[in-house]
Amino acid sequence: MAFKGGDLLSEKAAGDGHGESSSYFDGWKAYDMNPFDLRHNCGGVIQMGLAENQLTVDLVEEWSKNHPEASIGTAEGASQFKRIANFQDYHGLPEFREAMAQFMGQVRGRKATFDPDRVVMSGGATGAQETLAFCLANPGEAFLVPTPYYPAFDRDCCWRSGIKLLPIECHSFNDFRLTEEALVSAYDAARRQGICVKGILITNPSNPLGTTTDRGTLAMLATFATEHRIHLVCDEIYAGSVFAKPEYVSIAEVIERDVPCCNRDLIHIVYSLSKDFGLPGFRVGIIYSYNDAVVACARRMSSFGLVSSQTQYFLARMLSDEEFIGRFLEESTRRLAARHERFTSGLREVGIGCLRGNAGLFTWMDLRGMLREKTPEAELELWRVIIHKVKLNVSPGTSFHCREPGWFRVCHANMDDETMEVALDRIRVFVRQHQRRDKAERWAAKGHLRLSLPRHGAAASSSSSPYLALSSPLSLLSPQSPMVHAAS
Ligand SMILES: Cc1ncc(COP(=O)(O)O)c(C=O)c1O
Numbered sequence: 001m002a003f004k005g006g007d008l009l010s011e012k013a014a015g016d017g018h019g020e021s022s023s024y025f026d027g028w029k030a031y032d033m034n035p036f037d038l039r040h041n042c043g044g045v046i047q048m049g050l051a052e053n054q055l056t057v058d059l060v061e062e063w064s065k066n067h068p069e070a071s072i073g074t075a076e077g078a079s080q081f082k083r084i085a086n087f088q089d090y091h092g093l094p095e096f097r098e099a100m101a102q103f104m105g106q107v108r109g110r111k112a113t114f115d116p117d118r119v120v121m122s123g124g125a126t127g128a129q130e131t132l133a134f135c136l137a138n139p140g141e142a143f144l145v146p147t148p149y150y151p152a153f154d155r156d157c158c159w160r161s162g163i164k165l166l167p168i169e170c171h172s173f174n175d176f177r178l179t180e181e182a183l184v185s186a187y188d189a190a191r192r193q194g195i196c197v198k199g200i201l202i203t204n205p206s207n208p209l210g211t212t213t214d215r216g217t218l219a220m221l222a223t224f225a226t227e228h229r230i231h232l233v234c235d236e237i238y239a240g241s242v243f244a245k246p247e248y249v250s251i252a253e254v255i256e257r258d259v260p261c262c263n264r265d266l267i268h269i270v271y272s273l274s275k276d277f278g279l280p281g282f283r284v285g286i287i288y289s290y291n292d293a294v295v296a297c298a299r300r301m302s303s304f305g306l307v308s309s310q311t312q313y314f315l316a317r318m319l320s321d322e323e324f325i326g327r328f329l330e331e332s333t334r335r336l337a338a339r340h341e342r343f344t345s346g347l348r349e350v351g352i353g354c355l356r357g358n359a360g361l362f363t364w365m366d367l368r369g370m371l372r373e374k375t376p377e378a379e380l381e382l383w384r385v386i387i388h389k390v391k392l393n394v395s396p397g398t399s400f401h402c403r404e405p406g407w408f409r410v411c412h413a414n415m416d417d418e419t420m421e422v423a424l425d426r427i428r429v430f431v432r433q434h435q436r437r438d439k440a441e442r443w444a445a446k447g448h449l450r451l452s453l454p455r456h457g458a459a460a461s462s463s464s465s466p467y468l469a470l471s472s473p474l475s476l477l478s479p480q481s482p483m484v485h486a487a488s
Helices: 022-034 057-066 078-085 094-108 124-136 153-159 180-192 215-228 251-257 290-303 309-319 322-348 376-388 417-445 482-487
Strands: 119-123 142-146 166-170 199-201 231-235 265-272 284-289 362-366 406-409
Touching: 022 376, 057 309, 057 322, 078 142, 078 309, 094 119, 094 284, 119 124, 119 290, 124 153, 124 231, 124 265, 124 284, 124 290, 142 180, 142 215, 153 166, 166 180, 166 199, 180 199, 180 215, 199 215, 215 231, 215 251, 215 482, 284 406, 309 322, 322 362, 322 417
Parallel strands: 142 166, 142 199, 199 231, 231 265
Antiparallel strands: 119 284, 265 284, 362 406
16 A cells, blocks of 8 residues: 555455555656647547546536526526425335336347336446455355456455456457356366356457357346356447447346246346446446345445436436437447547558447557567557657556556547547557558668668657657657647
C-alpha cells in the first residue's frame, strides 16, 4: 500500500485488488495529463480506452426535456417529491422493476420474458458482479472466464469476495470463439490443482471482442453448467448495442427455447444501463437471477449499492415509454453501425485488420504485424509508442488477459466524428511511417544501404543520431495543419 497510514488498514484494503497501480493505468494517466480537445488542445492524447457510448446522449436529453414530470425537482414533477425522496426500500420502486423487466425483453427482441420480481438493483454492473461473486462462491473458489475478458472483472469479482478467476484460453485462429474443448480443458486443469470451480462467467456481447456468442455455444454452456452443477453468469451489458448480423441471442432465450432441461437455479444475468443507454453516471445495474435464494440474498445485499429513488423514478418513466425505446434502439443501432464502419474502413485503408465485430463500443484491432517480436513485452513497447507518440490511449490485449500479443482494443463511440477522424489520421500516419521504415530496413538488409534502425520505443530524436527516429505523427503533418499549430 503506497499511502501513508496504509499499514493500519485491513489486508484486503491495503492489497492491490483494485488494480489501479497496474501499468495499464499509464495510458489513463497520459490522457489525464494532456487530454485532447478539438479546439483547445488538439495535440493532446485522445481517449480510446473508455467503453462509453456518447452517440445517443442527445436522444435521452431530448426525452428528458420533453418529460419534465419525470424529474421530481421540476414544477411538473414536484407533486411526487415527498413520495420519491422518502423511498428507500431495497426491493426498488415497483414501477422501476416493472419497466426494467419489460425493457430487458424489448432489448432482446421480445424473444425472452423477464419477471419484475427477479430484478435486483445494484450500483452498475460493477456492483452486480461483486454481489454475485459474493453470493455464489467462497473465498478461494473459482469462476472460469474465456479470454480475452474485461479487466475490471478481476477487481469486481475477486477483490472483496476473495474468489479466483481462471482463464479459458481462446485463440485468434477461430476468432476467439469459446469451444467446449477449451472449457473442459480449463475445468479439468482447475480440478487437478484442487481448485473448486463454482461457475463460468461470460460477457455476451464480448468486451473487448465486440462479437456475440452464438446460440450453440450458449446451449453448450447451459448444458455444461447443469451437468457439472456450476453457475453460469452472463454479463449482457452490451445486449442493446448489437448493430449487425448475426442477431443477438441472450441466455434467457436459450434456456427458454433450446435447453429446457437446464437447471435454471444456476443461471444469472447481469445487465446495466451504462452502455446501451450511455448512462454510466446513473449507476444502474441489474442482477436477474432465476434462483430464488440468489434473488433474496442479492436483494438484501443491494442495500450496499442502491440506485437513488429519483433515478429509479426517472427511468421507470423513460423505459416504459415503449415507442421512445423502440425509436431509441433503432437509431442507436444505426449510429453504432455507421461509426464502426467508418472507423474500421479507415483502418483498412492502411492495411490494419480488425476482428469482424457486430456489437459493442469498440474494435479489436490487429497490430500483430507491427510487433518487434511476438511477446507481451513487445506489445507493451508498441502500446507505449501509441500512447506517447501517436497520442492515443488504446488498451493492449495483455490487459484483457489475451495470450496472443499484438491485439488492441480501441473504443470509438466515446467521441464525436471530428475527434474520431483525427484519431484515424494519427493511426494512418503512424502506420505509414512504420511501413516505410520496414521497407527501408528490408532494403538495408539486402545490403543496399548501411542503416541502423531502432524499433518502437527506442529514443532517437537527435538530428545527429545515426538512427532513423520514429517521429510523432504530428511531425509529418503539413505546417498548415491545425494539429501542428496546437501541438507547438
Ligand atoms: C463487460 C462489462 N461489465 C461491466 C462493466 C461495468 O459497468 P457499470 O458501469 O454498469 O458498472 C463494464 C464496463 O465497461 C463492462 O464492459
